[in-house]
Structure formats: C-alpha cells, structure tokens
Amino acid sequence: MSQLPTLRQLQFIIALAEHGSFSRAAEAVFVTQPTLSAAIKELEAILGTVLVERGARGAVLTPAGEAVLERARRVMTEAEDLVIAAQAAGEPLSGPFKLGVIPTIAPFLLPRVLPALRERFPDIELFLREDLTDRLFDALRERRIDAALIALPYDAPMIETHAVWADEFLFAAPPDHALARKKTLAPSDLSEEPLLLLEDGHCLRDHALAACATGSARSDFAATSLHTLVHMVKSGLGATLLPRMAVDAGLVDRMGLEVRPFDPPVVGREIGVAWRKGSARSDEAIQLGDAIRDILQTAPSGGS
Amino acid sequence: MSQLPTLRQLQFIIALAEHGSFSRAAEAVFVTQPTLSAAIKELEAILGTVLVERGARGAVLTPAGEAVLERARRVMTEAEDLVIAAQAAGEPLSGPFKLGVIPTIAPFLLPRVLPALRERFPDIELFLREDLTDRLFDALRERRIDAALIALPYDAPMIETHAVWADEFLFAAPPDHALARKKTLAPSDLSEEPLLLLEDGHCLRDHALAACATGSARSDFAATSLHTLVHMVKSGLGATLLPRMAVDAGLVDRMGLEVRPFDPPVVGREIGVAWRKGSARSDEAIQLGDAIRDILQTAPSGGS
DNA sequence: CATGGGTATAGATATTACCTATGACTTCTC
DNA sequence: GAGAAGTCATAGGTAATATCTATACCCATG
Numbered sequence: 145m146s147q148l149p150t151l152r153q154l155q156f157i158i159a160l161a162e163h164g165s166f167s168r169a170a171e172a173v174f175v176t177q178p179t180l181s182a183a184i185k186e187l188e189a190i191l192g193t194v195l196v197e198r199g200a201r202g203a204v205l206t207p208a209g210e211a212v213l214e215r216a217r218r219v220m221t222e223a224e225d226l227v228i229a230a231q232a233a234g235e236p237l238s239g240p241f242k243l244g245v246i247p248t249i250a251p252f253l254l255p256r257v258l259p260a261l262r263e264r265f266p267d268i269e270l271f272l273r274e275d276l277t278d279r280l281f282d283a284l285r286e287r288r289i290d291a292a293l294i295a296l297p298y299d300a301p302m303i304e305t306h307a308v309w310a311d312e313f314l315f316a317a318p319p320d321h322a323l324a325r326k327k328t329l330a331p332s333d334l335s336e337e338p339l340l341l342l343e344d345g346h347c348l349r350d351h352a353l354a355a356c357a358t359g360s361a362r363s364d365f366a367a368t369s370l371h372t373l374v375h376m377v378k379s380g381l382g383a384t385l386l387p388r389m390a391v392d393a394g395l396v397d398r399m400g401l402e403v404r405p406f407d408p409p410v411v412g413r414e415i416g417v418a419w420r421k422g423s424a425r426s427d428e429a430i431q432l433g434d435a436i437r438d439i440l441q442t443a444p445s446g447g448s
Numbered sequence: 449m450s451q452l453p454t455l456r457q458l459q460f461i462i463a464l465a466e467h468g469s470f471s472r473a474a475e476a477v478f479v480t481q482p483t484l485s486a487a488i489k490e491l492e493a494i495l496g497t498v499l500v501e502r503g504a505r506g507a508v509l510t511p512a513g514e515a516v517l518e519r520a521r522r523v524m525t526e527a528e529d530l531v532i533a534a535q536a537a538g539e540p541l542s543g544p545f546k547l548g549v550i551p552t553i554a555p556f557l558l559p560r561v562l563p564a565l566r567e568r569f570p571d572i573e574l575f576l577r578e579d580l581t582d583r584l585f586d587a588l589r590e591r592r593i594d595a596a597l598i599a600l601p602y603d604a605p606m607i608e609t610h611a612v613w614a615d616e617f618l619f620a621a622p623p624d625h626a627l628a629r630k631k632t633l634a635p636s637d638l639s640e641e642p643l644l645l646l647e648d649g650h651c652l653r654d655h656a657l658a659a660c661a662t663g664s665a666r667s668d669f670a671a672t673s674l675h676t677l678v679h680m681v682k683s684g685l686g687a688t689l690l691p692r693m694a695v696d697a698g699l700v701d702r703m704g705l706e707v708r709p710f711d712p713p714v715v716g717r718e719i720g721v722a723w724r725k726g727s728a729r730s731d732e733a734i735q736l737g738d739a740i741r742d743i744l745q746t747a748p749s750g751g752s
Numbered sequence: 753c754a755t756g757g758g759t760a761t762a763g764a765t766a767t768t769a770c771c772t773a774t775g776a777c778t779t780c781t782c
Numbered sequence: 783g784a785g786a787a788g789t790c791a792t793a794g795g796t797a798a799t800a801t802c803t804a805t806a807c808c809c810a811t812g
Binding site: 469470472481482485486489502503504505506507 | 757758759760761762
C-alpha cells in the first residue's frame with residue numbers, strides 16, 4: 145500500500161487553500177513558512193501529484209489539489225469527531241453540550257428538568273438554544289448544536305431521533321364555548337371548529353391539525369407563541385389545542401379558560417431527542433433524553 | 449482545540465483490535481511491541497480515555513475503544529481514498545482499474561472497444577468482472593470494483609450513474625412467426641405475445657418487459673445467456689427482444705432469425721457507467737464512459 | 753513455582769519536524 | 783527600469799519524537 149499522508153499535512157493544505165499563500169497559511173497554523181513549504185512538498189511527493197501552483201502572488205490549488213482539499217476536509221472533521229466521540233464515551237454528558245429546544249417545549253419543560261439534570265450530570269455545561277424545528281435541524285447538520293428536543297413525527301434527512309415522552313393535546317376554549325360543556329372530546333368534535341393555532345413554522349400547528357384529521361385552522365389569525373395564543377383564545381377568537389406539558393406548567397392558570405382532555409385513545413405528539421446522523425454525541429443525546437423522561441416521571445408537574 | 453491523534457495511531461489501534469494482542473498487532477504493522485504499546489498509550493492520553501483493557505491473555509477494547517475503532521476505520525478509509533483520488537486526478541485512468549460489466553453487454557461491447565481504450569489510455573490496466581447488476585452494485589459498495597457498466601434506469605442507494613449510450617431493442621423471432629411479416633413493429637404489437645427472456649436477475653429481462661408495457665414473459669422457459677436465448681428462439685420456443693449492440697456484434701448471424709426494429713420512438717435501454725457515491729475514481733468512471741461513447745460513435749459496428 | 757504468554761519500562765538511536773538564515777524570483781512602485 | 787516588498791525554495795542546525803533492543807513485570811496454568 146502506498147504511504148499515507150499525515151493529518152498534519154492535510155491540515156496544512158487546508159490552511160494553504162484557505163489563505164492562498166504559504167506564508168499566511170503558515171502563520172495560521174503556527175509554523176514557519178519553510179516548514180509548511182516542506183510539508184506541502186512532501187505531501188505532493190506522497191500523492192505523486194502537484195497540488196499547488198506556486199506563483200509570485202501566492203499559491204493556487206490545481207484541480208487535483210481541489211479534489212484533495214475536499215477530501216482532506218472530510219478526513220479532518222472525521223478525525224475531530226473521533227476525538228469528541230472518544231471523550232464523550234469516556235465521560236458521557238460532561239463538558240459543553242449545546243441543546244436546541246423548540247419554543248412550544250422550552251419554557252415549560254426546562255424549568256422543570258434543568259435542576260435535576262444538573263444534579264444528575266454535574267459536569268455538564270448545557271447551552272440552550274430555542275428555535276423552530278427546521279432551524280434546529282439545520283443547526284444539527286452544521287454541527288452548531290449537539291442535540292435537539294423536538295416533536296415527532298418529523299422526518300428530515302441526516303437526522304436521527306429517539307422518542308422521549310408522549311405529550312397529550314388538550315382542548316382549550318372560552319367558558320361560553322359550545323364544546324366546553326362536554327367533559328371529554330373526540331377528535332371528530334373538532335370537524336366544524338376552525339382552530340386558532342400558532343403561525344406557520346411551528347410544528348405544533350401541523351401536529352395539532354394532524355391530530356384532528358378533519359379539522360381546519362383559522363386562516364385569518366395565528367399566534368406567535370403559546371402565551372399569546374391563550375390570550376387570543378381568552379378574547380373569544382376561537383378554540384385551540386394545547387400540549388399538556390404547557391398546561392401543567394401553568395400556561396392557563398387564572399386565565400378563566402376551559403380545558404378538556406380527549407377520550408382515549410388520546411391524541412398528542414411525541415417529544416423526542418434528535419441528532420445528526422453519525423454525530424459523535426448521539427449516545428449522549430439518547431442518555432439525555434432518557435434522563436429527561438426519568439425526571440418527568442419521578443417529579444410530577446407542579447401545575448395547578 | 450484539543451490535540452488530534454495521528455493516522456499512525458489510528459492504524460495501530462485498528463490492528464490492535466483486529467489481533468487482540470499488542471505483540472501480534474505490532475507484528476502486523478511492522479513495528480515492535482513496545483512501539484505499539486507506547487503509541488496506544490499516547491493515543492489514550494490524547495483522547496483522555498482508556499481504550500484498551502490490558503489482560504494477561506491479550507488486550508480487549510473498552511466500549512470507548514469500540515467507538516473509537518469504528519470511527520478510526522472510517523478516517524483511515526477516507527484517507528486512503530484521498531490518496532487514490534489524488535493519484536487519479538494527477539494521472540487519470542492509469543494504473544489498475546477494476547470495471548464490472550453486465551453479461552448482456554460484456555461479450556458484445558468489450559471486443560469492440562477494448563483495443564481503442566488501450567490505445568487511448570495506454571497506462572491503464574483494466575480488470576474486468578462480468579456479473580449481474582445487483583452483484584456489481586454490491587461490489588461497488590464494498591470497493592471491490594471501481595466502476596461498472598450497467599443498464600439504466602436502475603436505482604440503488606449509494607450508487608451514482610452517468611449515461612453513456614442508448615441501446616435500442618430489436619424484435620427477434622423465427623422466420624415463420626406471425627410478426628415477422630411486418631417491416632417494423634410497435635411496442636403494442638407484443639401485447640399478445642409472451643416473450644422468451646433471460647432468467648430472473650438479468651436487468652435485460654426487466655427492461656424488455658418495461659419496453660412493451662403490456663407485454664408478458666413466458667413463465668415456463670428462461671435463458672441463462674443471450675446466446676442460449678437466440679438458440680431457444682430459433683427452435684421455435686418464442687420471440688424475444690435483443691439489444692441492438694448484441695445483434696450488431698453478430699449474435700444472430702447465420703442463425704436464420706428475423707430481426708425487426710421498432711417504429712420511432714424506438715424502445716430500448718440506456719447503458720451507463722456507475723460508481724459508489726463518493727468514490728475516489730468517479731471522475732475516471734465518467735471519463736471512461738465518455739471514451740466508450742466516443743469509440744462506439746467513431747468506429748461503427750462490424751456486424752452484418 | 754516455574755514457565756510461557758502477555759504488557760510496560762528504560763535507555764540508546766535514528767528519524768523527522770521544525771526553526772533561522774538566506775537565496776532566487778515576481779510584481780509593484782516611483 | 784531600479785529598488786522595494788512581496789512571494790516561495792533551499793540549506794544547515796537543533797529539538798522533538800518515533801522506534802528499537804533489552805529487560806522487568808504480571809498473571810494464568812500446568
């Protein structure tokens with residue numbers, strides 16, 4: 145087998161491509177220009193190909209160099225991932241961990257589980273980011289976050305998920321609403337009732353519509369958060385579906401709204417943890433999800 | 449950023465995992481046991497994790513070690529691919545090149561194009577492998593071959609393709625066959641005619657059936673090669689569709705069979721070159737396909 | 753408890769990675 | 783155009799490290 149290049153050499157040619165000059169690239173990787181020069185030369189010898197065109201105004205990659213560059217980048221990130229995965233495997237859920245959470249979960253879940261999480265994983269530094277599902281998926285793919293709490297089902301390429309807990313939907317309406325007289329509801333009761341929902345982009349909107357297969361949304365109004373949503377319901381703009389987790393967290397306390405569960409089988413959404421396929425921290429993501437499930441089960445809600 | 453391991457170290461831990469013992473692994477990578485021992489120790493220091501359980505009867509990877517192993521393998525093959533891609537980019541279509549070809553193309557195409565290919569790419573060493581499409585795809589995915597000539601459309605995960613030329617289907621039957629009286633045929637003429645085809649697994653069978661949307665295959669007989677197929681047609685067992693390339697190559701010469709083209713738009717299959725997605729030699733595969741197309745166009749068939 | 757299979761340690765040596773100093777060559781500037 | 787200011791390449795010395803040999807150690811097993 146022909147000799148392999150060094151990761152160092154790959155790092156060097158990446159820097160060279162990025163800075164377009166031996167001297168500046170050398171500076172960027174903290175070596176002198178002759179060192180980098182020699183390293184690139186040896187890399188070319190190993191590969192048997194000229195990778196760089198040296199000119200008086202800097203260096204430009206040859207087509208072969210571009211091909212190598214692309215693969216070198218891959219090798220480097222894989223190697224970095226290996227380090228992260230190893231550290232994570234050795235001491236799971238320690239160090240910085242960037243977790244994305246969708247806006248219809250974050251404000252209700254986090255206060256409830258963060259203290260216990262910190263207790264269970266004292267070495268973790270959780271960085272939280274609240275955003276819509278699609279943007280969290282982008283962040284996962286671009287490695288800006290390590291994992292995300294989202295609502296399933298949701299299917300996206302390059303993303304894997306692990307179910308954590310089922311979040312039941314509850315019907316909420318003003319007291320004088322026709323359906324508020326019933327103790328429990330069936331999804332079919334909503335066929336004639338245009339629902340007031342969150343604005344487009346919130347997965348809760350889609351999941352709520354899916355829950356009452358025949359239902360529809362009010363097209364004239366939409367809320368930007370669950371808090372504004374309940375206020376809009378209160379002012380008589382319509383009825384809605386709320387996740388139990390938000391209700392348990394006190395979302396409708398002292399609002400004077402009527403809240404009704406659905407007949408079994410209850411409708412709702414599944415909350416799960418998601419990570420980029422192949423992520424170095426997928427095991428930790430699963431562990432974190434399981435820990436949250438545990439915490440939710442042992443410490444029931446402090447709601448009304 | 450924390451320090452990266454060396455490719456050498458990754459190679460070492462892969463060998464260690466494969467041999468289960470420092471001494472034997474060291475032998476396998478041509479270093480002494482203390483060298484490998486020290487290297488693994490340093491790798492563990494870099495990753496901050498114990499990767500190997502040292503026992504009196506050898507070494508076993510810890511769970512963290514297993515996680516590292518898997519990624520180390522990936523990094524190593526990516527690095528090897530980089531070398532291959534660089535060499536290929538520097539001097540395309542030179543050195544050993546393993547090409548798979550399906551059985552309904554190989555015997556008719558290769559004699560026609562191999563001499564010209566050798567002339568055009570004098571430094572290439574073509575290793576040919578004749579097999580069914582599915583097995584060629586497996587071989588591509590497992591890196592046992594670099595590219596394959598197959599019939600499209602065919603869709604398989606991890607495989608990319610590039611069209612090379614269109615191979616028209618011709619109708620072939622014994623002289624006394626009812627349809628042999630027509631000068632040209634429409635695909636619909638075959639609705640009532642159960643065709644004699646190759647046995648299952650040959651893509652030509654599926655593509656021929658697809659060509660005459662309403663047609664069907666004889667279920668009692670099937671041929672194992674185009675040569676036996678024409679003999680079976682000759683003995684009156686039925687009619688069939690043959691690729692023009694095979695006819696041009698003399699498949700039915702002196703067989704006394706009637707061969708008819710279809711009305712435009714002609715039916716047929718597309719021949720293309722396929723490679724594993726991300727393969728180091730995809731550019732060469734495309735170049736090879738284009739070269740074959742060229743050769744076929746400039747040097748028309750020597751058939752009847 | 754000696755033996756044999758295994759790994760770790762110590763010390764010497766060969767390799768190589770890197771630095772400093774300098775040279776050769778372009779391109780821009782006046 | 784001559785000089786200045788870039789560029790990359792080369793040479794030679796030094797420090798770091800990769801590797802080897804030799805040996806110590808550890809533990810199962812007969």
